[in-house]
Amino acid sequence: MVLETTYTTQEGTACVTAALGFGALGQLPWTELAHVVTVVLAVVTDHMGEATCDGRTVRGEATLEAGHTGLLALVAVGAAHLHVPRPEEIVSRVDHTITAWRQWTRSLAYDGPWRNTVVRSALTLKALTSRATGAIAGAATTSLPEKIGESRNFDYRFAWIRDGSYALDAMSRLGLSEELHAGVTWLLDAVSHEAPALRPQYALSGAPVPDTMEQVPGVPGYRHSLPVNVGNAAAGQTQLGSYGDLFDAVWHYCQRRGHLDQATGTLLSGMTDRVCDMLLRGHPTPASGNSGSDVITPARRSAAGRRWTGPSAWPTPVS
Incomplete structure (x- = not known):
């Protein structure tokens, strides 16, 4: 799934795109949750960036200027070895995931109201x-x-x-x-x-x-x-x-x-x-x-x- 949320504060406006990523041929062999933050206006201090773990919570903080993008990603597997993708790979998969969901919605055989x-x-x-x-x-x-x-x-x-x-x-x-x-x-x-x-x-x-x-x-x-x-x-x-x-x-x-x-x-x-x-x-x-x-x-x-x-x-x- 992909969820886009816009946050507006006194410092500015940021758009957060959260996505469970797809691979090139469908499901990835690991779970990949990405939060891509894009600052739309002014400077925003966003709670993302370098991740730290506290019990079961993952958090981080970074300051982004207008037009800049940040990424916070969580990659996980079961009881197995772990591949850590490059940030640009994760961002690319977010774009691919958005495209895949849009293609799926276009396949719906419905042209009625609402x-x-x-x-x-x-x-x-x-x-x-x-x-x-x-x-x-x-x-x-x-x-x-x-x-x-x-x-x-x-x-x-x-x-x-x-x-x-x-x-x-x-x-x-x-x-x-x-x-x-x-x-x-x-x-x-x-x-x-x-x-x-x-x-x-x-x-x-x-x-x-x-x-x-x-x-x-x-x-x-x-x-x-x-x-x-x-x-x-x-x-x-x-x-x-x-x-x-x-x-x-x-x-x-x-x-x-x-x-x-x-x-x-x-x-x-x-x-x-x-x-x-x-x-x-x-x-x-x-x-x-x-x-x-x-x-x-x-x-x-x-x-x-x-x-x-x-x-x-x-x-x-x-x-």
């Missing part, structure tokens, strides 16, 4: 998508409060069946076939390990999420909203709506030239049988937090039937 807002929303969904797996995270950080200063602060750093289905619906409407394919592929792989059972959410790796939630002491939280939580107890809930969300994502995939293999068809058939068995038993489940109640009512059963039946509802699986 295009800038639609593009911004699409960029957000893309930024929440794991490049490695295609999973779509519900949030990039934990414990963003539902209301500032109150306690309903949950950890949504997981891939939710419901949220992923909504996101893939939007991506399919925007003509993002690569993202649609990657997202549906991840969904089907994640659910296959415990099918026909279905969890509300999974880790970005596709692994099951423990149904535990722990508070993190000593962390102030977003705008002092406490507590800060790690984990999400909803992992242990039964949310029958997730079955419909999964099928909805696969439906959009098939409608846009996606074809299912035989194993996937068998997988989905088994999940359909499980839900139908629950419907026939009038299976009730507890209300599931923000997801609403999953109690099966005649109205919901009728709505589900009208939505999923039809002479050409599903393409023939590819053998």
